[in-house]
Amino acid sequence: MARVERLICESAALEEDGRGVRFELHPQAPGAQTGFAIRSAGIARAYVNRCPHMGTELDWQPGEFFDIARLYLVCSTHGAMFEPGTGYCVAGPCRGASLERLEIREREGRIVLLTDSAGTNREEPDAP
C-alpha cells in the first residue's frame, strides 16, 4: 500500500519543549482519536494522544503536553510522566509503558504524518 503524507502543521508551530499541536488521527471520523506533535531536543515527534493507563488524552490544555519544568510529557488525569523523545513512561501508574508513536517527517518547514492510506475510507482501486 502506498505511503501517504498528511500535513499536520507548520514547523514553527512546535515550540522546543513547549506547546505542541493536536490533530485528528482519523479525519473521516472527527473526535474519534487525536494525535499530537511536539518538539524536543530539536526533533519533532508525534504520538497517539492516549495515556496507556486509562486511555484519556494527555494535554492539560489543548496543545499543552509538557510538565511545568518542560522535561517530560505529562498526563493531565493522574500525572504519568513520559520521556518526550521516546514516549516511555518514567513515573506514574503506567510506569514502564509507552505512548504509541506516530511516524512523521519534517521537511520544507512542515510537519507531515505518514500513513498507510489516505486517512480516509476511500477504497483502493482494484488491481488491473
Ligand code: FES
Ligand atoms: S490516565 Fe494517564 S496517568 Fe491515569
